[in-house]
Every structure is written in structure tokens, then in C-alpha cells.
Amino acid sequence: MPTAEDSTPPGAVAPDQSTAEDNKTTSGTPRSSSGWDGKLRIEKNLTLANPEALSDPEYSDEENVVPGESINADEDLLDDYPPDEEEIDCIHARVSAIPSLRLERFTNVKNLCLRQNMITEIEGLSSLASTLVELDLYDNLIAHIRGLEDLVNLTSLDLSFNKIKHIKKVNHLKQLVNIYFVQNKISTIEGLDGLERLRNLELAANRIREIQNLETLKGLEELWLGKNKITEMKGLSTLSNLKILSIQSNRIRNISGLEALENLEELYISHNALTSLTGLECSKKLRVLDISNNQVPSLEGIERLEELEELWASYNQISEFQDVEKALKDKKNLNTVYFEGNPLQLRNPTLYRNKVRLTLPQVQQIDATFVRVS
Numbered sequence: 210m211p212t213a214e215d216s217t218p219p220g221a222v223a224p225d226q227s228t229a230e231d232n233k234t235t236s237g238t239p240r241s242s243s244g245w246d247g248k249l250r251i252e253k254n255l256t257l258a259n260p261e262a263l264s265d266p267e268y269s270d271e272e273n274v275v276p277g278e279s280i281n282a283d284e285d286l287l288d289d290y291p292p293d294e295e296e297i298d299c300i301h302a303r304v305s306a307i308p309s310l311r312l313e314r315f316t317n318v319k320n321l322c323l324r325q326n327m328i329t330e331i332e333g334l335s336s337l338a339s340t341l342v343e344l345d346l347y348d349n350l351i352a353h354i355r356g357l358e359d360l361v362n363l364t365s366l367d368l369s370f371n372k373i374k375h376i377k378k379v380n381h382l383k384q385l386v387n388i389y390f391v392q393n394k395i396s397t398i399e400g401l402d403g404l405e406r407l408r409n410l411e412l413a414a415n416r417i418r419e420i421q422n423l424e425t426l427k428g429l430e431e432l433w434l435g436k437n438k439i440t441e442m443k444g445l446s447t448l449s450n451l452k453i454l455s456i457q458s459n460r461i462r463n464i465s466g467l468e469a470l471e472n473l474e475e476l477y478i479s480h481n482a483l484t485s486l487t488g489l490e491c492s493k494k495l496r497v498l499d500i501s502n503n504q505v506p507s508l509e510g511i512e513r514l515e516e517l518e519e520l521w522a523s524y525n526q527i528s529e530f531q532d533v534e535k536a537l538k539d540k541k542n543l544n545t546v547y548f549e550g551n552p553l554q555l556r557n558p559t560l561y562r563n564k565v566r567l568t569l570p571q572v573q574q575i576d577a578t579f580v581r582v583s
Contacts, residue, residue, distance in 0.1 A: 258325035293317045301325040308333035331356035376400040420444040442466040464488030486510030508536035524550035534568045545574040
């Protein structure tokens with residue numbers, strides 16, 4: 210969760226942003242304890258190794274795949290690793306073909322990280338099938354999912370920041386717990402049937418218009434859909450174990466479809482087109498609610514959220530402290546509120562903080578600043 214010292218949390222998603230660095234500098238949107246959509250736990254000044262993955266709309270078409278630069282190996286990149294090494298990291302090493310790494314000489318690899326290379330094909334991994342559990346191919350040039358047939362022990366697969374248009378050939382990986390497809394060109398949620406162990410699905414920054422085909426993912430606990438083109442929250446009713454839903458920076462006008470999500474604890478729905486909080490009445494376990502950057506004029510609808518700990522409501526149309534008091538004063542666990550950019554703050558910025566303190570004496574943090582205890 211953000212702190213007073215870190216009021217611009219890394220990884221926040223805002224409209225009209227398409228790079229990792231842009232996403233790192235947005236203010237006013239929180240992240241969960243495990244990070245933002247897309248596992249963007251990366252350096253603030255990071256530059257993508259393959260920026261064309263974001264700019265060329267046809268790059269993932271079969272006939273247009275541009276091969277990575279072939280580099281004759283004048284050194285063994287993995288020469289320092291012993292044959293029984295369990296974790297191999299080969300990051301930003303200009304690797305264009307996995308077979309060139311000669312991974313078959315390693316007999317016990319569990320975690321393989323090939324981030325920020327120039328890999329176009331997933332290949333040469335069959336020799337690791339009996340031991341490999343985590344495969345990270347973030348920021349490469351992969352256009353099609355294939356080559357995973359033998360990797361049946363995988364629990365984590367990261368294909369974020371590639372050129373993938375279609376989710377295919379992963380639903381045989383029955384042990385998967387985490388799967389990341391952030392910042393690709395995916396328009397349809399598909400090909401995930403039967404992944405009953407899946408707990409975390411990250412599909413942020415794609416081209417998705419509809420939430421669908423999630424019925425069999427009954428164990429899912431985290432669903433990250435920020436920065437897509439979704440207009441309504443539907444197709445969620447079977448996800449009874451869902452704890453975190455991030456659907457910020459979409460095109461949602463009203464809150465609906467959450468009635469069956471009785472275990473939902475965190476909802477991130479900032480940067481949409483909300484004008485009301487009606488629809489949250491059944492979400493009684495919510496601890497974190499982010500409605501920043503909408504058009505909400507009132508907090509009516511959250512009176513029953515007795516477990517609420519953090520409310521992010523910056524840049525809405527909330528104008529009355531009486532409304533805030535009615536909705537939040539009885540929330541004993543409430544420790545953080547954000548109301549900057551609302552009429553109740555803009556009308557009298559000098560008195561604003563004191564009024565919030567008097568209205569909500571239990572709160573420990575107002576916007577980016579901790580409340581001083583006298």
C-alpha cells in the first residue's frame with residue numbers, strides 16, 4: 210500500500226499511457242501489496258528492450274514477425290552456472306534464440322528468467338520440463354504461444370510486454386498459479402479453461418472489451434484488467450474466491466456484477482466514468498476501495514462496508530462533509546482517505562485537512578500526509 214513518503218505509487222495506470230515508465234509516474238492510484246497489474250516491480254527509469262512491441266499494431270501477425278538480431282556467441286552466457294543450478298537469470302543479454310543457451314546441460318533448473326531479450330520463439334525448453342516451475346519471458350518479441358507443451362510443472366508464466374494477440378496452448382499447464390499477459394495485443398479472454406489452480410491472472414494493458422470465459426477459474430483470487438476497453442463488469446459471478454479486482458482505466462459507467470463476489474477485499478476502479486457507487490452493497494469484506502478520477506458526487510452506497518480500511522476518492526465531485534461523515538464515521542478500521550481534487554477540498558484548501566480530521570477522527574492518513582497525533 211502507498212505510504213505518506215510514497216504518494217505516487219509505482220505502477221499506477223492512467224489513461225493514454227503506454228510505457229512502463231509512464232505508468233510509474235502517475236499519481237493518485239494505489240497498488241496492492243503484491244504490486245500493480247503486470248508485475249511492474251521494476252526500476253523507475255527502465256527502458257523497454259523492445260519498444261516496438263508497443264507501437265506496431267500488426268507485429269504479431271505470422272507473416273510480419275521480425276526476427277531478433279542473430280549474434281554469434283563469442284562467450285558462454287551461462288558459463289558461471291553449475292550444472293545443478295536451480296535459478297538462471299539471463300536478463301538484457303541480447304539473446305535471440307533460447308537454444309543458443311544450451312540449457313540441456315542443467316539438470317535442476319526451477320526458475321528461468323529471460324527478461325528483456327530479443328526472443329521471438331519459445332523453444333529449447335523441453336530438457337527442463339521435469340524441474341522448471343517458473344518461466345519469465347517479460348519484454349521480448351514473442352508473437353505466438355507455443356513450445357510449452359512439455360512444461361507441465363510450471364506454476365508461474367510471464368509473457369508480459371510481448372506481441373501476443375491470442376491466448377493459446379496454455380490450458381494444459383494444470384499447475385499454473387500465476388500467469389501474466391500484461392501489455393500485449395490480446396482482445397479476447399480465451400484458452401484458459403481448466404486452470405483450476407490459477408490464483409492470479411494479469412491481463413492489463415491489452416485490447417479487451419468484454420470479461421468472458423472465466424467460468425472454470427473458480428480458484429482465482431486476483432484479476433487484473435486495468436487499461437483495457439471494458440464497458441461493464443460481467444462474467445464474474447463464478448469467481449467466488451476473488452479477493453482483488455483491478456479494472457481501472459476502462460470505460461465503466463456503473464458498478465454491477467459484484468453480487469456473487471462475497472470475498473472481494475480490494476477493488477480498483479479509478480479512471481472510469483462512474484457517477485454512482487450503487488452496486489457495492491454486497492461487497493461487505495472490502496478493505497480497499499479506489500474510485501479516484503471518476504464523476505462520483507456522493508459516497509452513498511458504501512455505508513455497509515464495515516471492514517473498509519482505505520478509501521481513494523480523489524478527483525471526483527464530492528462536495529459535502531456531511532456526506533463523508535454519514536458514509537464513513539462509523540468505519541472503525543478506516544485509516545486512509547484521499548479526497549484531494551474534490552469540491553470539498555478545492556473550496557477551502559486551508560481548512561480542508563482539519564475538517565477531515567474532525568469528521569473522521571479515526572483516520573491516520575489524509576491524502577499523502579499522515580495525521581499528527583497531538
